[in-house]
Amino acid sequence: MNKKGMSGDIILQIGLIAIAGFTTLMAVNVFYDSVETAAMGDAYLSAKTMASYADFVDASAIPITVYHEIPQDFMGNPGYGTVLYDPDTCEFRVNKYPQDYMSNLILNHAWETVTIEEGLGVLALSKYNKAIRKASYSAGAKIAGKSGNIPVEELFEQERALIENDEWVKSIERQGYTMDEISEAAVKLEKERLAKLGEKELREEAAMLASDPAFASEMGFHWNENAGRYKNNADGKFMTHSEGDRLTREFLENRFEPDNLNYKKGGNKNAQRNLRHAFDTIGIDPNGKVGLLKKVPGGGKLNVHALNGAGKNTVLKTGLFSRAKRSVVSSRLVSLVKLPYHIIKYPFKQVAKNAKIYGKAIQTVYKKELREKALKRFVKRLSKSAIRSGVTNSALGATNKACRAVPFPGNVACFVGTYGISMISYAMEYAWTYLPIYHFIGRSQDATAAINREWASVSCLSKPDRTVVTKPNCESDSELDYPDFGEALFLDEFAEAIFAMPSSKVVPEIKEYEGITNKGDVCVDSHNYLLSEKTDIIGDKYVDPRTAIATIPFASCAVASTIGMLIGKSEWGPGCTTAYAVLYLSNWVDPNTSIGEDAAFIGSMAFLAGPAAIPLSAAFIANPIDSRTFFPYVSKSAGMIDTNRYYYIENPSLITISKYYEDGELVMEISKEL
Amino acid sequence: MKKGMMQLQTIIYVIFAIIILIAGIFSVQSYLTKLEITTNCELSNMDLAVMAKRTVGSDKCFINEERIVSNTADSREYTVLNFDQGNLIKSKILSNSDTCFDGFDPDKYRAKFYTISPKTEIHSWGNLVCDSPNMNLLVQIDGELGLVELCAYRSEIKEACSNG
Incomplete structure (x- = not known):
């Protein structure tokens, strides 16, 4: 085979492989669509079916019960993890994922490898459900085993003492x-x-x-x-x-x-x-x-x-x-032996000392109330950035002081040198902090968009005067028969929270909806707060969170570094990235910072970041982001579910829509039976 | 075998494989499209069925409500509502139509009420013009034989429904 012919073969083979690959992908996509429709049904179909059932029931003059069995996928997951009902408009809003899973999906999507998109979605959902079930059993058994006949107070005292003892022992050994x-x-x-x-x-x-x-x-x-x-x-x-x-x-x-x-x-x-x-x-x-x-x-x-x-x-x-x-x-x-060594090392020791202080303070703060994996990773990245930049800022500050003592033109060369170091530090932060955060926010937004595509909504033709629900605020029944704690109401609520809604916000009040009468008297808010909190951030409709949180601050830092170089303050660059990291850490790890704390943060910005303190402080004041609103804001999942409007039925397998006499009147009831 | 024949055979096999694959894809796609259209047709029928249910058996519409009051031995009073489904009251038809069909777009639905023998229209609700009704309900109107014709706007999916 000559050289020319061989080249033609290769081109031909590449072309054939490309065509075959394209058609295979197309086939997989269509096949997946067909399997999904067959296995899980269509969200719109489900919403329409439930709305029509509600219409039938409302039109009935006699007591009636309609049983709506939710289709399951081949892994046994309910086809619709979230069913929302708006009593005001009799609207049914359906999504195939339960709210907590949506939240997990958004958080994990930000950092983890993408599953082969929807293809592995069913498997992931099943894995999630199994994990939750396992964790629920485990937690239930643990609580039941520990409590036994011991009074609740004693049980908690034992736990507290054990934890305290561990801390003491570690402290002594350290x-x-x-x-x-x-x-x-x-x-x-x-x-x-x-x-x-x-x-x-x-x-x-x-x-x-x-x-x-x-x-x-x-x-x-x-x-x-x-x-x-x-x-x-x-x-x-x-x-x-x-x-x-x-x-x-x-x-x-x-x-x-x-x-x-x-x-x-x-x-x-x-x-x-x-x-x-x-x-x-x-x-x-x-x-x-x-x-x-x-x-x-x-x-x-x-x-x-x-x-x-x-x-x-x-x-x-x-x-x-x-x-x-x-x-x-x-x-x-x-010290005597190593005096010269110590003299050389001194500035670095100062830097290390600062690093330790920064590190300790930040670690202490961020440990406060971070539980979500993605949030932890985000904060860790910011923590490292703050430490790195803080160290560089201190070192450059000390060096710039020394530069000022050097006569012209040596001082200029010295300042240019520190500016170079500042820019290297900035480039590092760009690669290690800016790009990952930018990527992270983009991915979380992709996940939100993917979930939003799964929603379907249909309103009834009827407007039932009053709807009765068996549990307030659509709290989902646990499939598990968890232990009865008798008088220990706190443990009951705790177990219920674990079993029914693993990562939902537990609220003590019964959530009321106009047009809905609660039959139950125990309530936990099963709505996922990460999907419901409105961020109320100035300009969030016009400026993408990626720009507000990453691009603008980092660009400001580059400008600050350049301006600083001109007046021998090139440490402003790394100081700016430090300020940025500390600012965002403090901003949302503690949802309740006082005005005094805020003022202290803003005050420290000027020392660290020079002129960049102005945009950073402005962003800090304008964007009241805290640990609860940060992820909804960056992932654009805020307000996905209006918790004040919708009654939530989580992971239903069987829903009944019925009408019966109550006090001589016919009322409609919606219940999650299974 | 001549030089190049092997490559030619491979190309032909691959081309045929691709053609078969594409045909398969389009057939599945066609099935899904048909399924969706039929679904829409059925869902439209569900709305019409709701309209029919309201017409013949809703306590908010045209039937008569009878309250049966009973007393127990300890003098407690119980009230049970009794409805005669399918027995429409003419006065209620004339007065309750708008309330009864609340939620339905008058431009996309129509209900006509007749008494039979001879067929006399007594009331009509909705502005839709349709040649033939989608649903006929044989009822009683004030104790006489009556007919209700229901019509829904389905032009976009009419063909799908009739073929489906």
């Missing part, structure tokens, strides 16, 4: 101590204390311990109510005074042994109080003084011998002093 050392110190001090304790004081302590049921059970005794004394579990004999004294001492001495302190995973929950007492005995306030230990560098053991004879309040000081002394000596030695 400072270079082991919990065994704490145990050793506590045992020693306790033995010394008990040695000095008289019989009277010991019995007073025993009386206090008696109120703790764990004390008796651990000692092998039980309380006899009639006799008002302890009885031995084994032989049924009453506890004697001498026996009580011995057991009390044993109990008190042993309670700080490692096995009796609750700092090991899976440890005895009853022993968690021992850990608190151990801290008390040593004189450590885990919530306060332990924090001081963090500042002491170096390792080493807790010097138990140094504690001999020391009072409670001096224990910590002793430990601190010995460690601080060692640390000062060693650090001075190191």
Whole structure:
């Protein structure tokens, strides 16, 4: 085969493959349409059917019930996850996805790989439903298992204590101590204390311990109510005074042994109080003084011998002093040897210090109330941007100060150099922050548009005077038979929230609709707040959120950097990106910032961003974005569902539309039966 | 085999495969289109059925409502409403038509009420002009045999319905 012929073959083959590929894609698309219509029906058809059923029922002069079975897809999902009813216009609005799934889809679409669009939608929906079901079972079992016969308050107190203990243990270990050392110190001090304790004081302590049921059970005794004394579990004999004294001492001495302190995973929950007492005995306030230990560098053991004879309040000081002394000596030695190294490193240390402060502050703030995955990732990206830019801003600020001391033309070269660094920093932020955020917002908007295409709406011809619903605000019945918590209403509501609407906003009030009479008296708002919150942002109709949130601020930062270079303030560029990141973090991680906090943020903008502070501050004031409104705003999903207008039926399998007598009048009822 | 024959065969096979595939696609597409048109036709009929239901058996329209009051042993009073469906009251036809057909566009629907033997029109609602009614309801009007002709505007899908 000659060269010319081979080339022709290749072109031919490419052409054929291209044609075959095109037709295959076309075939897949049409095939998918047909499968979707066959398996899930058409949303318009469903809305029209329900509206017609409502018309029939309304036209009936006698009691009637129409059962509307919702078609299921081949994975068992209801064909329509969201059915909305507007009692005012008798409008049925239908979408194949439930609201929480829509919200998840928008949030996840922003970062995750796209599924092969609609093709895998059914599978994803099924996966979602299964995950929710599994999580619901798990949560229900967990709550049921934990509660048992324990009063609710005690259950929560146990949980709180466990979490607190974990934090203490982590704090102690972070400072270079082991919990065994704490145990050793506590045992020693306790033995010394008990040695000095008289019989009277010991019995007073025993009386206090008696109120703790764990004390008796651990000692092998039980309380006899009639006799008002302890009885031995084994032989049924009453506890004697001498026996009580011995057991009390044993109990008190042993309670700080490692096995009796609750700092090991899976440890005895009853022993968690021992850990608190151990801290008390040593004189450590885990919530306060332990924090001081963090500042002491170096390792080493807790010097138990140094504690001999020391009072409670001096224990910590002793430990601190010995460690601080060692640390000062060693650090001075190191400083002498490495003096030149330290001089060179000094500005970088300052930068690192700033970075730590920025990082800590931001991490603290953003941990506050972020739960959504996409939101976390967004905030992490902003956090990193703020740290990076903040560090560069500090470094350039210090360097520019030095540049001013250099005579002309060296200072010009120096400023140009810092401007170059500023632009490199800006380019990094462009690639690592601007582009991902811009992309993220675009993708979330795509997802919103895809969901919006699935809506279908039909109004009835009739206008029923009054519609009765079995549950207020269309709260969906859980398919699960979750545990009955009896008087513990809080747990009931909690479980209901978990089971019925995994990520919906729980509200205590019953949501009322004009034209709808609620038959139920327990209500949680099953509408997803991310789809319902109106953002009320100035200019959101005219300026795309991508432009408002990403393009304008980043362009302002580039301008600020250039202007700054002219007057030796090139740190304004990175300062601007820092300000941008901090601004948006603060703006929506806390929905309730005070005027004072807002003023502090705006005030700090000028120091960081120079003239760019003006547009940034203006955006900050004009766009009251917080954690609740941010995603609806950027993804354009805000107001997708008017929660004040629509009654929501979530994931229905069977809906009944009926008419019956109530107080001598015929009323219409819409219920989600299954 | 001559040089190039193999390529020619491949091309022919691929072209035929593509033609078959495209034919398949269009047949599925055609099926879906037909399904949609038929669906629209059926949905239109549902509206007409609602109109018919209101005509013959709605408490808000033309039938008579009878209240049956009963007392229990403990002197509690219960009221049960009784309707004679299909027995229309002429005075109600004349007065309640607009209320009864509320929601229907008068330009796209028409209802004509007749008494039979001889066929005499007693009332008409709606402005639609239609040659033949879509639905005939045999009723009683004030105890006499009557007829209600219902007509709906369906020109866009008329063909689809008749073929469908």
